[in-house]
Amino acid sequence: MDSPLSHVLFFALFLFFLSSSPAPADAIASPLVRSVCKQTSDSFHQNYTECIKTLGSDARIQSSTSNIKDFTINVLEIAAETATDTQELFNSYLRMTESSTKAIQQCAQSYGSVASAFRGTLEGVKEDQDMVKYTVAQIADGIAVCKKALSSDGVELPHTISSRVNLVSLYKDIGFTLTSQLASIGLKGQKH
Numbered sequence: 001m002d003s004p005l006s007h008v009l010f011f012a013l014f015l016f017f018l019s020s021s022p023a024p025a026d027a028i029a030s031p032l033v034r035s036v037c038k039q040t041s042d043s044f045h046q047n048y049t050e051c052i053k054t055l056g057s058d059a060r061i062q063s064s065t066s067n068i069k070d071f072t073i074n075v076l077e078i079a080a081e082t083a084t085d086t087q088e089l090f091n092s093y094l095r096m097t098e099s100s101t102k103a104i105q106q107c108a109q110s111y112g113s114v115a116s117a118f119r120g121t122l123e124g125v126k127e128d129q130d131m132v133k134y135t136v137a138q139i140a141d142g143i144a145v146c147k148k149a150l151s152s153d154g155v156e157l158p159h160t161i162s163s164r165v166n167l168v169s170l171y172k173d174i175g176f177t178l179t180s181q182l183a184s185i186g187l188k189g190q191k192h
């Protein structure tokens with residue numbers, strides 16, 4: 001949110017919300033976003049409000065909430081971008097820090113795999129493959145490998161990186177919720 005355009009956009013949205021009746025983020029989210037966030041918070045103990053805020057903050061997601069497949073594709077695209085950003089943050093941190101370089105290096109590598117796994121899942125969803133659940137498991141593995149490396153070295157990440165790590169984890173759980181829903185729709189379709 002650094003470009004002048006995004007400031008203008010933010011201000012326009014701000015005015016819009018001021019002029020409408022007091023609307024919490026939840027009330028303006030689409031039914032699909034609300035149901036996905038409800039399920040994600042029930043199944044994975046993710047923060048519902050954070051989920052609504054995250055999905056509500058991207059125009060690509062906002063424009064695709066009438067079709068679950070398009071919605072999933074857009075969410076996974078943004079998830080892959082977020083994982084790549086996280087990898088880059090780890091790489092820059094690696095250049096700045098003297099300590100625990102091995103754990104940080106491991107995390108940079110892990111988030112590279114996480115980004116690839118999100119892209120693999122995305123391709124799977126586009127092509128209606130039922131292998132999607134395995135690529136989702138790869139995302140979880142990459143996240144876990146980094147977490148383990150950090151905790152065994154006792155690394156405390158700066159907030160900019162840890163908040164990004166949490167965001168990727170939220171996208172993983174949202175991605176899992178969405179791909180499970182798509183899979184169950186696919187199965188129903190095959191029965192009839």
Ligand SMILES: *[C@@H]1O[C@H](CO)[C@@H](O)[C@H](O)[C@H]1NC(C)=O
Pocket residue numbers: 047048049050053
């Ligand atoms: C959930 O997220 C909201 C918005 O980011 C925050 O205000 C709230 O404290 C969070 N709740 C918990 C239990 O972490």
